[in-house]
Amino acid sequence: MSHIAFIGLGNMGGPMVSNLLKHGQSVCVFDLVQDAMAHCTRLGARQAKTASEAAKDASVVISMLPAATHVQELYLGESGLLASIEPDTLVIDCSTIDAETARAVAWEANLKGCPFVDAPVSGGVGGAKAGTLTFIMGGDESAVALARPVLQNMGVNLFHAGPVGAGQIAKICNNLLLAVLMAGTSEALQLAIHHGLDPKVVSEIMRNSSGGNWTLEKYNPCPGVMDNVPAANDYQGGFLVRLMNKDLDLALAAASETGSATPMAAAAQSLFRVHQNHGNGHRDFSSIFELFAKS
Ligand code: NAD
Numbered sequence: 138m139s140h141i142a143f144i145g146l147g148n149m150g151g152p153m154v155s156n157l158l159k160h161g162q163s164v165c166v167f168d169l170v171q172d173a174m175a176h177c178t179r180l181g182a183r184q185a186k187t188a189s190e191a192a193k194d195a196s197v198v199i200s201m202l203p204a205a206t207h208v209q210e211l212y213l214g215e216s217g218l219l220a221s222i223e224p225d226t227l228v229i230d231c232s233t234i235d236a237e238t239a240r241a242v243a244w245e246a247n248l249k250g251c252p253f254v255d256a257p258v259s260g261g262v263g264g265a266k267a268g269t270l271t272f273i274m275g276g277d278e279s280a281v282a283l284a285r286p287v288l289q290n291m292g293v294n295l296f297h298a299g300p301v302g303a304g305q306i307a308k309i310c311n312n313l314l315l316a317v318l319m320a321g322t323s324e325a326l327q328l329a330i331h332h333g334l335d336p337k338v339v340s341e342i343m344r345n346s347s348g349g350n351w352t353l354e355k356y357n358p359c360p361g362v363m364d365n366v367p368a369a370n371d372y373q374g375g376f377l378v379r380l381m382n383k384d385l386d387l388a389l390a391a392a393s394e395t396g397s398a399t400p401m402a403a404a405a406q407s408l409f410r411v412h413q414n415h416g417n418g419h420r421d422f423s424s425i426f427e428l429f430a431k432s
Pocket residue numbers: 144145146147148149150167168169170173188201202203204207210211231232233234258259260261262375376377380
């Protein structure tokens with residue numbers, strides 16, 4: 138029976154596999170971390186010794202890897218997946234990477250007769266667990282049509298942004314805005330705290346006023362305001378500071394290609410870079426809240 142091969146079982150990939158399984162899909166997984174694979178096998182997935190073994194006889198390959206270097210290493214080159222994959226296998230990369238790498242992988246995939254879609258996601262670990270992710274697709278109409286029923290097992294909103302690479306551009310525009318909103322929300326909440334106000338009360342005021350935004354709705358950065366967010370768990374898990382810095386680097390590189398002015402992205406990048414350099418690269422990005430604290 139043909140199956141879905143899923144490569145990369147981290148904070149996002151693990152829960153995405155769980156939702157594929159809940160929808161009755163047959164899934165074979167691979168990750169460099171054995172514990173991540175063991176978690177998925179307990180949920181009903183098969184595990185492979187290599188990515189190529191996972192992709193053998195698969196009808197769909199999905200990857201959810203940290204950055205472009207990992208995606209290149211997985212698909213391209215002599216020992217890459219595309220060297221051994223069967224024609225007609227649908228390839229969906231959900232990692233957030235640069236558009237150029239997405240186009241390079243798409244080119245090689247198409248040479249092998251495999252449709253390719255870049256489909257980075259939005260919605261965070263909460264969305265991955267709940268199966269409510271937003272997928273932002275780039276690719277031909279025909280490839281996107283093939284990807285839709287697969288991605289519907291893991292998400293609710295499926296957007297087609299344009300040709301291959303367009304999903305990545307739309308995604309980094311979104312994350313540029315998210316970085317600015319998270320830094321601004323943190324700054325505003327800390328100012329309120331420094332003036333003796335209750336952050337729960339101020340969050341509720343801003344959420345219902347003109348400063349309302351996604352971070353106040355779903356991902357409050359101040360510990361004690363919201364349950365079930367990384368701030369309630371010492372900023373463990375979630376979306377890592379180093380991944381947000383990667384996305385801001387991608388946004389600034391894309392801006393430089395077109396000569397676009399992105400001063401807010403540059404300011405956010407400086408803040409997240411300082412925060413990472415203070416040893417916070419492996420914490421959730423909402424921990425930027427601590428950077429504005431007064432000691
Ligand atoms: P993560 O670091 O938690 O997980 C990545 C996984 O990939 C790890 O388990 C790692 O072992 C595995 N991996 C790395 N190289 C591999 C290889 N060659 N073969 C097999 N497995 C390999 O990252 P994440 O938070 O799950 O994010 C994945 C992607 O999704 C990133 O591009 C990120 O920017 C994007 N993203 C993350 C979030 C979030 O909230 N975490 C939200 C939206 C988008």
